[in-house]
Amino acid sequence: MKKITRNLLLILIMLIPVFFLSGCEDVDWDLLEIFVQAWAEEEGLYKDGKYSPYPMVQKVAEDTVGDITHKKPFIELDGLDVMRDMEKADALAEEALISGDHNKMGVAINMRPNDWQLQEKDAVLWLNSENSAAAQNAQDKSDELLREQIQQGKNCVSLHIQRLEFRNDVLKRELYTCKDSNDQCKNLEEAQFTTQQELQEIYATNTSPFCDN
Amino acid sequence: MSETVQNPTPPKKKRGWCFCAGCLLIPVVSILCLVSVYFLGPPLANWLGIFGPEAKEVYEAAPDLAASESLTNTFSELGIPGVRVYVIPIKDQPTQGAFIILDASAGYVGMDPLDTEDDMLLLILQDITHRNRTENLRLAHVTVDYRDEFGETATAFTADQELVEEYADGLITQRGFFGQIKIDLIGTMQYLGIDGLLEEIQE
Numbered sequence: 001m002k003k004i005t006r007n008l009l010l011i012l013i014m015l016i017p018v019f020f021l022s023g024c025e026d027v028d029w030d031l032l033e034i035f036v037q038a039w040a041e042e043e044g045l046y047k048d049g050k051y052s053p054y055p056m057v058q059k060v061a062e063d064t065v066g067d068i069t070h071k072k073p074f075i076e077l078d079g080l081d082v083m084r085d086m087e088k089a090d091a092l093a094e095e096a097l098i099s100g101d102h103n104k105m106g107v108a109i110n111m112r113p114n115d116w117q118l119q120e121k122d123a124v125l126w127l128n129s130e131n132s133a134a135a136q137n138a139q140d141k142s143d144e145l146l147r148e149q150i151q152q153g154k155n156c157v158s159l160h161i162q163r164l165e166f167r168n169d170v171l172k173r174e175l176y177t178c179k180d181s182n183d184q185c186k187n188l189e190e191a192q193f194t195t196q197q198e199l200q201e202i203y204a205t206n207t208s209p210f211c212d213n
Numbered sequence: 214m215s216e217t218v219q220n221p222t223p224p225k226k227k228r229g230w231c232f233c234a235g236c237l238l239i240p241v242v243s244i245l246c247l248v249s250v251y252f253l254g255p256p257l258a259n260w261l262g263i264f265g266p267e268a269k270e271v272y273e274a275a276p277d278l279a280a281s282e283s284l285t286n287t288f289s290e291l292g293i294p295g296v297r298v299y300v301i302p303i304k305d306q307p308t309q310g311a312f313i314i315l316d317a318s319a320g321y322v323g324m325d326p327l328d329t330e331d332d333m334l335l336l337i338l339q340d341i342t343h344r345n346r347t348e349n350l351r352l353a354h355v356t357v358d359y360r361d362e363f364g365e366t367a368t369a370f371t372a373d374q375e376l377v378e379e380y381a382d383g384l385i386t387q388r389g390f391f392g393q394i395k396i397d398l399i400g401t402m403q404y405l406g407i408d409g410l411l412e413e414i415q416e
Contacts, residue, residue, distance in 0.1 A: 042392025070265035073395035078268035
């Protein structure tokens, strides 16, 4: 027990200056300092001007259990790792579009298999490789994922508009790099024309055949 | 005179190799049991549905681009650079989670780089609350990630949207708000380079 207390005191000695002196660094952490102090007081770690080590042990134990058992706040905090994966997958997909690398796109999709935005990028990549069947497959998968979100209460028309605008942006960027008037470029141009036409119809009527089905 | 015959102590039986093996076997089996509980327990419990789902599953859908852009505007309109916001639908729920990345490696220099008043946080949360209500973003929580100059997470916290709105509406004080949010204690400690000590406490 003595060892634990000693270690805790050591931790606190290390922790406190980091939080309270960090305001001298480039990043302004003032608010963070107030926040940590208020949080520590509320959790019983800081009382009457003293840091108490025992609630800290309890807190660490509770947090460890909460993390293992996936309690709600820990899922939310773990969501930040998902955001990192999402950023990595997006960066990979962008690289794949630039280099025309299907393997890279595959890795990105494996990281986030239920993300329709990656399926849309995959469809454009296949169009660019003149493989319409594979492009259609990717779009079907995107449709399927979108419908899953709609079933969970999302507004179909606004989600579909979001998807078409996203597709239009990706196609526009691909067309920008398409210099020759070859078949690849024609495929992309056709896809962009269809997308823009569909978007115009939805803007005008506020309905979509995709949502009527 | 009666002679008292002392019973000679029975000769100690020699303990064979079986006994030694038994001695060794018990701790080895115990360790194996603990290791398997540690590694197999959580996945098994997940599979059985005892624990909640993993974050990867909960936030598997694509981000809501319109909502993400709207909340990113909260920061850009206040002149705070280096902030990215992702609003992600929560699986099997009609709500969404907002993830705010305050990234020093992307130019974030603090909530309030020009003066030291703390009103900026309140302004941000009031704006998020306003957008949530008027644009029907259906936010369930706001989770904030502070990343350092190298893109490493320094600390993170999460707050229910209800709590955010209570603070934004002036129903609770800043201290009350900070006191009720959930900070990533273990992650923060790990960032500070005290993994070994933390492990010792957890033992």
